[in-house]
Amino acid sequence: MKKRQIKNKIKPFIPSDCREVQKLNGDFIKGILPYETSLAFVRHIRHCSECMEELKAYFMFYSAVRYLNEPDESDMPQNIESMLKEVENEAVYRKKRMRNIVVSLVAFASGLGFLVGLILNGQF
Numbered sequence: 001m002k003k004r005q006i007k008n009k010i011k012p013f014i015p016s017d018c019r020e021v022q023k024l025n026g027d028f029i030k031g032i033l034p035y036e037t038s039l040a041f042v043r044h045i046r047h048c049s050e051c052m053e054e055l056k057a058y059f060m061f062y063s064a065v066r067y068l069n070e071p072d073e074s075d076m077p078q079n080i081e082s083m084l085k086e087v088e089n090e091a092v093y094r095k096k097r098m099r100n101i102v103v104s105l106v107a108f109a110s111g112l113g114f115l116v117g118l119i120l121n122g123q124f
């Protein structure tokens, strides 16, 4: 029987252990992971020194190879810390944005309620 590897590229994959986290190192550094996956990845990395070391080593290796192949590429992230921060900032941003949406919906609904009240009272 053939061994098949299932690569789940569409649905966000949430890594559950160190082995799965470390398998994502390459995709994380290339920036091609879905947002939910990167966030789970970063959260794990923050609490797991073993995976952090793995990621740093992978990053150094990847940067070196990339530099040898394309010395002029400047879009390469400078260090792993800035990449982790970027995902964490995105998480904060998304939370804030979600709160703003809720606040505007509430404001809209109460504005609508006010208008309906005026109409029902025959003042409009």
Ligand SMILES: [Zn+2]
Pocket: 017, 018, 019, 021, 044, 048, 049, 050, 051
């Ligand atoms: Zn780990």
